[in-house]
Amino acid sequence: MAIPMISEADRLRREVLAYVIKAVKAGTYEDIDRIPIKMRPKGKPFSRCCIYKDRAALRYRCMSALGFRVEDETDELKTLKSYAEDTETHPPASDPFLTIFPDACSACMESQIMVTNMCRGCLARPCTNICPRHAIQVRNGRAMIAHDLCVNCGKCAEVCRYHAIIQVPLACADACPVGAIGKTDDGRVTVDHEKCIRCGKCIKACPFAAIMQSNQVAHVVRAIAKGKPVIALVAPAINGFFPTEPGKLYAALKQIGFAEVHEVAKGGDDTAIHEAAEWAERKAHGAPFMTTSCCPAWIECVERHLPEMKPYVSDTPTPMGYAEMRAKKARPDALTVFIGPCMAKRTEAHKHGGPDYVITAEELGAWLMAENIQLDDLQPIAPEVAGTHYGAEFAVSGGVANAVAHYLPEGTPKPTVFKINGLNKKNVALLRVFAKTKKAPADIIEVMVCPGGCVGGPCAIAPAEDAAKVIQKRRPEGFEA
Amino acid sequence: MAGEEPIVVEICMGTTCYVMGSAQLAGIAERLPEAWRPRVSVKGMRCEGSCQQEDRLGRAPFVRVAGKLIAEADEGKVLSAIREALGETR
Numbered sequence: 001m002a003i004p005m006i007s008e009a010d011r012l013r014r015e016v017l018a019y020v021i022k023a024v025k026a027g028t029y030e031d032i033d034r035i036p037i038k039m040r041p042k043g044k045p046f047s048r049c050c051i052y053k054d055r056a057a058l059r060y061r062c063m064s065a066l067g068f069r070v071e072d073e074t075d076e077l078k079t080l081k082s083y084a085e086d087t088e089t090h091p092p093a094s095d096p097f098l099t100i101f102p103d104a105c106s107a108c109m110e111s112q113i114m115v116t117n118m119c120r121g122c123l124a125r126p127c128t129n130i131c132p133r134h135a136i137q138v139r140n141g142r143a144m145i146a147h148d149l150c151v152n153c154g155k156c157a158e159v160c161r162y163h164a165i166i167q168v169p170l171a172c173a174d175a176c177p178v179g180a181i182g183k184t185d186d187g188r189v190t191v192d193h194e195k196c197i198r199c200g201k202c203i204k205a206c207p208f209a210a211i212m213q214s215n216q217v218a219h220v221v222r223a224i225a226k227g228k229p230v231i232a233l234v235a236p237a238i239n240g241f242f243p244t245e246p247g248k249l250y251a252a253l254k255q256i257g258f259a260e261v262h263e264v265a266k267g268g269d270d271t272a273i274h275e276a277a278e279w280a281e282r283k284a285h286g287a288p289f290m291t292t293s294c295c296p297a298w299i300e301c302v303e304r305h306l307p308e309m310k311p312y313v314s315d316t317p318t319p320m321g322y323a324e325m326r327a328k329k330a331r332p333d334a335l336t337v338f339i340g341p342c343m344a345k346r347t348e349a350h351k352h353g354g355p356d357y358v359i360t361a362e363e364l365g366a367w368l369m370a371e372n373i374q375l376d377d378l379q380p381i382a383p384e385v386a387g388t389h390y391g392a393e394f395a396v397s398g399g400v401a402n403a404v405a406h407y408l409p410e411g412t413p414k415p416t417v418f419k420i421n422g423l424n425k426k427n428v429a430l431l432r433v434f435a436k437t438k439k440a441p442a443d444i445i446e447v448m449v450c451p452g453g454c455v456g457g458p459c460a461i462a463p464a465e466d467a468a469k470v471i472q473k474r475r476p477e478g479f480e481a
Numbered sequence: 482m483a484g485e486e487p488i489v490v491e492i493c494m495g496t497t498c499y500v501m502g503s504a505q506l507a508g509i510a511e512r513l514p515e516a517w518r519p520r521v522s523v524k525g526m527r528c529e530g531s532c533q534q535e536d537r538l539g540r541a542p543f544v545r546v547a548g549k550l551i552a553e554a555d556e557g558k559v560l561s562a563i564r565e566a567l568g569e570t571r
Binding site: 011369 | 494495496497500501504505507525527528536537
């Protein structure tokens with residue numbers, strides 16, 4: 001089993017968020033300009049080439065934490081205090097929420113297969129034998145790869161007995177399931193926002209944290225400080241991330257100022273009920289298969305890369321969509337904030353005109369850090385809107401299909417399920433084949449762009465396997481899985 | 482070595498520590514070498530306020546190994562501290 005790791009980049013981002021939230025809440029905006037100095041003080045260790053580059057990177061991290069994109073900077077001397085003041089008058093940056101600090105990008109090599117000095121030019125030469133493109137020859141006692149012929153399949157690296165051939169990855173581009181990442185002339189990262197499906201995998205993958213997202217938590221903190229009623233729409237994955245029972249986390253949300261807490265699991269139930277009925281109807285009309293609709297990065301993938309899949313994607317609104325409708329109907333005066341591990345939900349909210357804000361598990365975690373709230377000390381409370389455990393398991397791969405099967409109208413045969421548990425370049429191609437041939441290996445294709453389901457989202461704070469276990473441990477008696 | 486007191490590893494489960502990396506350390510007991518397991522006891526601990534000192538939240542997560550508090554704890558630091566407490570040289 002892989003050892004769960006938190007990267008220094010994750011830790012820096014969370015620390016920045018916590019300080020920004022603290023300052024925004026207290027109204028001490030000038031403190032934000034001191035964050036880069038506080039985190040990289042004179043004479044102390046630094047991570048990049050020098051302390052000043054670290055501080056410059058931290059400044060842009062603060063800017064994105066405040067809700068603005070690095071690309072929108074017009075005056076390099078504009079203070080962070082001034083950006084913080086903008087949160088009072090300007091909405092946070094809109095879609096695309098991805099933002100790049102090019103000077104943090106290390107301009108890594110293109111992904112390629114490389115022969116290292118460990119090559120001994122051996123007699124056996126399995127590399128030349130296995131290469132399907134005849135791209136390897138041994139010259140002057142060493143294997144050489146003709147890069148114009150090489151297709152990066154990696155077979156030679158697998159068979160070399162000296163581990164002399166390595167596959168050098170390009171972290172961001174390899175993580176991107178749809179080829180949206182390119183390079184500028186000087187080798188730095190660019191993202192084609194027309195191709196990007198907003199999944200956020202590149203943010204997690206970049207070892208230099210050059211790819212960031214613009215946050216919305218500062219705006220939510222401001223709205224609460226101004227006395228607006230704000231409703232928290234809590235995604236089920238969130239309840240797998242904190243070492244506490246859900247009721248205590250809800251109490252913490254009340255303590256930091258949310259007026260109501262709604263479990264998006266209730267929206268999950270709504271989605272499953274409607275999607276089950278939709279499948280029954282589609283099946284009756286001879287549909288070969290149907291894909292789930294709740295994952296917003298999947299929806300972006302269909303729109304931007306797989307138009308042929310459109311007829312097979314469920315039309316049912318997402319759990320967030322149902323939660324938003326319910327909240328706005330009950331309290332039209334309130335602002336709604338979705339809290340989840342997902343980046344693409346911001347784009348979904350932007351397209352549908354609600355919820356008003358989307359914050360991530362990471363932003364919530366940083367907020368609780370900023371307020372120094374100890375979850376275990378709180379008295380658990382019940383949420384204003386609660387879902388069933390079927391809705392709660394939308395957060396875990398397999399949970400959506402399971403809920404749909406549970407809510408099938410009577411007389412509908414139980415559908416077979418094919419799971420896409422983490423989208424990548426290979427299964428995007430496979431999904432294209434399903435759509436083009438109008439044939440799939442199962443009735444329902446459950447697509448979760450993140451591995452493990454939402455619990456494996458780019459803005460999660462606990463390991464996906466642990467979060468899934470925590471959620472599944474709460475299965476009530478009689479739960480059918 | 483019957484009767485020997487196990488080395489106690491306490492992982493802070495306070496909010497700051499959890500968000501800053503305890504979540505990833507929480508399962509460390511399952512990753513200990515087989516030979517160490519009977520001699521090491523891993524548990525969670527409540528926030529003792531260490532994260533609020535020195536004005537840097539980045540010192541979290543905190544882990545205590547055999548009474549010694551480790552700041553900015555990670556897998557490597559915790560394992561070396563356990564190794565030292567067990568009196569193993571490598």
